[in-house]
Amino acid sequence: MSELLELQDLSVTYRTSEGPVPAVRDVSFTLPAGRSLGVAGESGCGKSTLAAAVLRLLPASATLGGRILLNGEDVLTMKFGRLRAVRWGAASIVFQGALHSLNPVQRVGDQIAEPILVHDRKATTGSARKRVAELLTQVGLPPRLASSYPHQMSGGQKQRVMIAMALACKPQLVIADEPTTALDVMVQAQVLDLLTSLVRELGLGLVIISHDLSVLGTTCDELMVMYAGRVVEHGPAREVLGQPTHPYTRALAAAFPTIGDPSSRFAPSGLPGDPPFPGDLPPGCPFHPRCPSAIEACSQRPVELEQVSPGRTAACLLVEARP
């Protein structure tokens, strides 16, 4: 039985006027139904590109390599007609910045109903409307909100609408790209609760992309950390957060202080410098210029993902590989 989502050595390279820019390099993972995966990293590490790649939503200037298997079918070689059916029907995306991801001159209910009417030949406007009301209730919004416009709603409400819209065609996989960015903390918590309960109830596969580790730690089963287009660490969420092995993960985890833990106070956190521009990567491990534990070998040899313990991998020379 094939997994719900399986990425095999996915690479995405953008063709630009300054040469090819590798945004995503050799990313692989599997996600079975009913599990959630968190993808963490700073901006520019390729996580949003990854999300868009799963449904082949990248611009024409992007070249993709590797395979993306959705229920065993390779998305990258699908014919257009099949791809359109898969989009939203099998997998959907909750985009970030719901501020601009909704059509400003169309009512919210119509936008949720649109994929229903497109994918289901037998759907009528009446049945679609009923389904829209169901979905809105499922995400905790009053059904009468269907007749409002996006600008009349708050940030949290818009994000819930995006989630309702993502569930419209009963997909098996939902990818949430920065679902809580630009929301205040209380609303963040509500949205995350909603996502976790939906995964449980509907048996969905969920991929959450965020730069906020605290969000991912509590919501996801597995955690994958990306840096400069590569996976640097991957494993069960609790373990990766609790005992990070890669220096980058360690720095990322330390950047979020634990409230109430006295050792977090005054502890130095954060990393100097900026993530590298994907078109201009340093030799060897891309993280070595900022790494507090870098050694000479880090700038010379490329680093591969090695298994650290059963179910955990990391890409660092300093971590002992244990097959």
Place this chain on the structure above:
Amino acid sequence: MTEATAGTRYRSPRAIAWARRRASWSSSWGIFRKQRSGIAGVIILAFFIVVALVSPLIWPASDLDVSQATGPILAPPSWAYPLGTDYLGRSVLTLICWGARVSLIVGLAATAISMVIGTLVGIASGHYKGLIGAGLERLTDWFLVIPFLPLAVVLATILGPTLQNVIVVIGITSWPGTARIVRAQTLSVGARPYLERAKALGAGDWHQMRRHVLPNVMPLVLANTTLTVAVAILSETTLAFLGLGPSDKVSWGSILEDVFQNAGISQGAWWWLLPPGLCVVLVVLAFTLVGRALEVVVDPRMRER
């Protein structure tokens, strides 16, 4: 600044400023050069400017004199007259080259007037809050409402058909367009922090406008100016066609007026009709292309599209 670090030469603040200016000009030129359309526009304009400057040397003004025309009337193009002759026997080629002078002069001079008035009013209305600013904005709005042609017609009738008057008329009718753009730009500049800091340091209104607002507004105004010239040339052509242009000078519009008034169409004199209009199209198009290229240089947002 007097203690330079070892190995660097001491440069006065002025020298540093000039070096910076030179660097920014060469980078602007680099961006402009990449716009093929802008370069095409520049080439076309250069061609017409040369023609305008050179024509008095090649064809004496007497060739335009109605009483001295010796060519055959309404003759199609031939070796003697490459663009044929008009209804009086004058060479159309001569007429076109001389017409370039008037059309370009009117276009550039009228735009200069429009730019000066428009920039002054625009900066003032954007910078001064309160009654002055609001009042000037109202004034600009009102003038924009008055349709160009009737106003130009009336002004031209009042003032009389001379070259200077046509320039004044077009300049007066087009300043509101510049003022509007300048005002919008002034408002956006005014929201920037360095203006607040200048004010906190005690800079008066005049100093603020001259030293901070103007240099930041000028690039966009310059880009817009080329587009204004295009419109001014079209306006002059229209006015001349309607008989309101300078009565003693030949311009592309006045040639078209002659064509219309003297049955050039019904006689099929296409060699007389085609060149003046074609010249207008080329020059206006060239200014438009240069203007768009300049806007790309000036406004970083336009670059990545």
Place this chain on the structure above:
Amino acid sequence: MSSIIPADVEPPPSPEAPVRRRQRGKGESLGRYSVRRILTGLGTTVFVVVVNFFLFHMLPGDPLTNYTRGRNVDQNQIRELRKAYTGPLWVQFKHYIRNPFSSHIDSAQFSQPVWKVIGDHVWPTLLLVGTATVLSTIFGLLIGIKAGWRRGSRFDKWSTGSTLVLYAMPEFWLGMMLLILFSTGLGPLPGLFPSGGVHNPELSQSSPAGVLSILFHLALPCATLTLIYLAEYSLVMRASVLEEKSQDYLQTARAKGLRDKLVRRRHAVPNALLPSITLIFLNLGFIISGAVTIETVFSWPGLGELTYEAIRGPDVPLLQALFLLFSVAVIASNVAADIVVASVDPRTRS
């Protein structure tokens, strides 16, 4: 056409492109906004009426001699003229204000009340300008959408290049070129189209043959105006579509499985149309005065040709009335533009 044509082109500001009016605030109801906008429009009308007075009452020369030169003028008329044009300026102004449309003064050329003359010439202009507006709007928008959506394609390059050239053309020159090609006939082309007038005077206007004749006469002038207006609409719509193309909600639509055509039609175009609607309505006011040159070229007996004759006179009372009419038309279309956009864009509704 190579990449000589710039990638992004918006039309240069026409001499008549007006300012963006004060937008409706959030929460302001449509009714209140409309009233506010109409009041502003009336205010501007007052300004224009005053300007109109000053312009025409400051012309050089004695208006009475200009007016009566070589004609027999009714005693009543001379009395009216004296009241309107002689005496201290403020007395003239008082007289003018009472009747700014000077309905009781005759046109110098027609010896008929000015407003009757204008009334007789309205329908040809409406026919010509109305047809041209409808055609140019439809085709201009369609071309702009297709060009903007597939930017850089061959269609885009050709259409943008052509519309740029059209935009740079004096409209009367295009008209004369069409005349010489299709009316006089050049080389192999037969001169089929009439060279002027609105219809064959021998045919009754209401008979089928008469109507056909009108259409036949309408063809060339309407084609000229359509091509000229089309250029601007197409360029603006293209710029608008380009602007929308980079918006996020289009990616959402694509992710939902919509075909490209649907994404364009249902999502991009309605958003891109908003600035174009503004432009169309704003242009309505200027179109009437802009048709002056075309009507002259084609001897089309409408308001435009009337203006041309009035200029040649100069027929001062007629010019004054025409000026006022054109200005009021522009003001009215500005108000209409703002109200239409406010009612259509849901973002400005409470």
